[in-house]
Amino acid sequence: QVQLVESGGGLLQAGGSLRLSCVASGRTLSGYALGWFRQAPGKDREFVAGIHWSSGSTYYVDSMKGRFTISRDNAKNTVYLQMNSLRPEDTAVYYCAARPGAVWATEAYRYNTWGQGTQVTVSS
Numbered sequence: 530q531v532q533l534v535e536s537g538g539g540l541l542q543a544g545g546s547l548r549l550s551c552v553a554s555g556r557t558l559s560g561y562a563l564g565w566f567r568q569a570p571g572k573d574r575e576f577v578a579g580i581h582w583s584s585g586s587t588y589y590v591d592s593m594k595g596r597f598t599i600s601r602d603n604a605k606n607t608v609y610l611q612m613n614s615l616r617p618e619d620t621a622v623y624y625c626a627a628r629p630g631a632v633w634a635t636e637a638y639r640y641n642t643w644g645q646g647t648q649v650t651v652s653s
Contacts, residue, residue: 532555532642533625533644534551535644535646535647536647537549538648540650541615541650542653543653544615545615546613547612548609548611549565549609549625549647550608551609552605552606558606559582560582560629561582561629562579562630563608563626564579564640565577565578565597565623566625566640567619568621568624577593578593578598578599579599579635580599580600617653619649621648623646624644625644626642626643627641627642628641
């Protein structure tokens, strides 16, 4: 069973950058896909970016391309989300999630393991 713990959230001004971390434990992530999601107040949880642990291949929602970058550190069992040029509309709780398999999935219900989330607040 995989456990996920996110960190790195905070309060910052528009235009700033932030890097979120997600540390995985419990078992090897080989064969897993890791995803970052976010949920703003009153809105559905939305997919931001994903990475396949074994291959390192990545997938982004079009609106996030160019500003957000997902990466992993195998030695640290950690997935990162680098966020640049942040906007007030990026304010949300950001979650790390994991699912077994190599097929990309952007729907939250397809992920069976979730972290507790980390708050990101961007002021104008």
